[in-house]
Amino acid sequence: MFTSKVYKLSPVFIQNILLSSRAFIRKKLRENKECEQLTKELIAHDYDSEALKQYQSKTLKNVLTEAQRNIAFYQRFADDINTFPYIDKAEVNSNKDRFLSPNKSGVVVKGSTSGTTGAPLSIPQNMQSVITEQAFINRMMHWAGIEHNDKRAWLRGDMIVPQEQKKGPFWRYSYFENMILLSSFHLAQKNLDGYLNAMQNYGVKAIQAYPSSIVTLAKHLESNDTYYQGTLKSIITSSESLSKEDKALVERRFKCTVFDWYGLFERVAAIASCEHGRYHILTDYAHVELLPAGKAENGRDRAEIVGTNFNNSLYPLVRYKTGDHVLLSDETSCPCGRVFPIIDSIEGRMGDYLIAEDGQKVHILNHIPKGVDGLIASQFIQDKKNEITILVVTDKNKFNNEQCSILTKNAKERLGKSISFKIQEVKSIPRTKNGKIRQAICLL
Ligand SMILES: [Zn+2]
Incomplete structure (x- = not known):
């Protein structure tokens, strides 16, 4: 919608109405009773290892059974996940149709990976998958202490302000979501004070941002030896890698905790950081295997993330090698009390070197x-x-x-x-x- 002629040529207040209406429809579709119920169930796993284990093994079993039954690529494999082969993006790309379930019903959404490594991969999802994803996002918001009506800032990749526009404002409003959306494409240094003021004046309680965008603002604050003037509950980052140093810098300059989320469009793994800064593998989101991949400079063991998605029966991927690496941790429990396994850190995306x-x-x-x-x-x-x-x-x-x-x-x-x-x-x-x-x- 944002790149359509109608949107681009509309005055700002019409753009606000257009994007608010779009957000309203999306919200209605995703955040229904079922999503609410699932969110509650997921939150209940946080401190209950038995419930988590049961959910995990039940879901994995379902996924493998369905895959064998419906998916051409998986028909020759047995019940045990260890009999399934490792696959990767190239393999899926060259067998595209053989991963698709014939059981299509309802709305199908298509999206694709960024393609920073190799050819982009396009993956269809059903509405069920979109709703489940939303429930996991809701749990993350719950971890971050964000409540339903809290005002939020959204500083991610949506092209809400046409790229060619050189004059502000570089933000729009989504009325039903209590949200100010700010353009990641206009973060030139001369505009940065404007971004900070816009969020402060709107009174946001939380920021959801790309790491590169929020780090740009934090560095600007640091270089002016000042701090964000509003009061925030938390910041949620995702979609790019965030180093420990940058995370600490953002926390210092914005005076709140950063909750960092690692996920990928293939939906085969999710890792989230908690209020104690530990990264937890969300074992109810996907089945994650960590394949040894040598040692890091700091002596920690490195592993590749291999995942099996739980939430896309239309296009199930089993033992998918992500090419993304993590460093392992010696810790077995976190002060936050959540029972998910802990890793030390997520290394940068392997495409960038x-x-x-x-x-x-x-x-x-x-x-x-x-x-x-x-x-x-x-x-x-x-x-x-x-x-x-x-x-x-x-x-x-x-x-x-x-x-x-x-x-x-x-x-x-x-x-x-x-x-x-x-x-x-x-x-x-x-x-x-x-x-x-x-x-x-x-x-x-
Ligand atoms: Zn924790």
């Missing part, structure tokens, strides 16, 4: 900008073996030649002395069509 001088792929680039003053945002682009361009958005009062050399020094330490780095100042980092920011783009 650079190639070091020794030919190794380097995925974790978070600490390169560390200690560089006045650096608001950055992106690494490698189009030659020995040359990397760093796009930077800076606070001109602080980012000087000295900061430039720290940035280059950090990058060389990580990627190799023979690589040359070109620092290029830009107004904002280009976003993908979903409004996300990629940390690194390797074109080799």
